[in-house]
Amino acid sequence: MASDFLTSVAPGVGELIVGKPYLPSMLLSGTNFARAADYNCRFVLQVVRQNPNITRTEISKITGLSSPTISGITKILFERELIHRAGSRTGGRGQPAEQICINPAGALAIGLAIDRDRISLISLDLAGVVRSRFTCPGEFAVRDDLRAILRQGIDKIIADAAISREKILGMGVAVPDEAADISSVTHAADIRPSKYMDIVQLLTGIAPLPVYMDNDVAAAAVGEANFGSNLLRSSFFYIFVGNELGGAMVIDGACYRRTKGRSDGIGSLSLDFAGSFGAKLQDVLSAEKFRNLREQEMAFGASSPRVVRAESAGAPMERWVNDAALALVPALIGINCLINPHEIVISGSLPAEVLDSLLLEARKNLNNFASDIPVCASIRRAAILHDAKVVGAASLPFVDRVLPSNTTLMKIAVPGASFVQRRRLEARSRKWHGPTQF
DSSP: OOOOTTTTTOOOTTOEEEOOOOOOTTOOOOOOHHHHHHHHHHHHHHHHHHSTTEEHHHHHHHHOOOHHHHHHHHHHHHHTTSEEEEEEEOSSSSSOEEEEEEOGGGOEEEEEEEOSSEEEEEEEETTSOEEEEEEEESOOSSHHHHHHHHHHHHHHHHHHHTOOGGGEEEEEEEEOSSOOOGGGOSSGGGOOTTOHHHHHHHHTTTOOSOEEEEEHHHHHHHHHHHHSTTSSOOOEEEEEESSSEEEEEEETTEEEOOTTOOOOTGGGOBOOSTTOTTOBHHHHSSHHHHHHHHHHHHHTTOOOOSOOOOSSTTOHHHHHHHHHHHHHHHHHHHIIIIIOOSEEEEEESSOHHHHHHHHHHHHHHHHHHOTTOSSOOEEEEOSOOTTHHHHHHHHHHHHHHTSOOTTTTOOSOOTTOSSSHHHHHHHHHHOOSSOOOO
16 A cells, blocks of 8 residues: 655645644545555654654554554654664563664754744754754845845755755745735845745745745744644643744644634733733733843843842832733633643743743732632743744644644645645645555
8 A cells, every 4th residue: 555654745846835724623534545554654653752762562552553554664664764773672571672763863854934133044853853053143135135045054054964955854934924025025024924935936946845834933833742842742822922922722733723824813912900901912921022121121230131039129020020920811811711721831032031930920820810710721831942933943844744744634635724735635645656565
């Protein structure tokens, strides 16, 4: 039987795949043997990722697949160099059981995050380790300069990572909700995701790879689900504190897409507490607000960027933490009452100490003002902070090519979905490149 895994599923060079939607399990779509084989391969690889040094017998117990099926799938994964042997386990009956773990260098992806004040590039391996990076801060004069910067950066991270181009699954691009037309770009802040094909044109000749694009907060949430500490708990609400405040819901490892694909809804929530009537949540809680206050603090002689309890109760930074934590409470109440996720994960471009202080105050306020909530999700800091967007971008090719996805079993296109699903999913049903037998 034919398997899509890493072969026929591969998009074409320069093909653009835009934000994959979350697909409900009740969607009326069939599957076939090839897609089932693809799904099983991805599922077994994920089990190995979650359980280092696992044996085939243990994989069979976890997945419910037969021993011959597991042998066939692990053979494919060995051939693709996605896993390798990690010794033998002795002490049981019979022959020592062979242990298996992932091969981090078996698959890699490039991530590109375009933000207001910088462009970041990384190479990410299957273990979620950043192998190389390139960052260019500042603004860019003309589009040709941006193309030259990207060419330099991509060549550098590939050379620094000492990786084979054949192992690169693709290039993910994370772009913010609000920016301008890339065709008239003057700096990084001017890039808007609405001109998808312009991104491909910009990268043409620079990165001869499939290009995956998504909203930056949605990408960061996917990165946290697949390469952060949420590998075993794949449903959570994700809040990103950046220049704007964004949020995303991850369900079974897939990011649920809002109707327009934006992520800034949570930041637009209105506030109505002392002195803040008419303000929005992101007017109080954002990295930009933190930087402004930090500059004020530095002007008064503070030397440390850490949030500490100041001797004077009116210290600007302490007051901001208290105000931001109080402003966040209505959003946390809404998330708990309407969605009730396993947990709420907060990330962003703030220092880890700042986020920890913010979360501590938010938990206190939530207990004080919403103690009657039937079930309150735990709140914690994300595992990936400053690299969240660029790691999220790099995770997009992994999700499409080798990791479990709720679209893997879909035999037909999904009406109304937001990426190139009709053309691509229908092509998947017709066209097979180098099928693998097992």
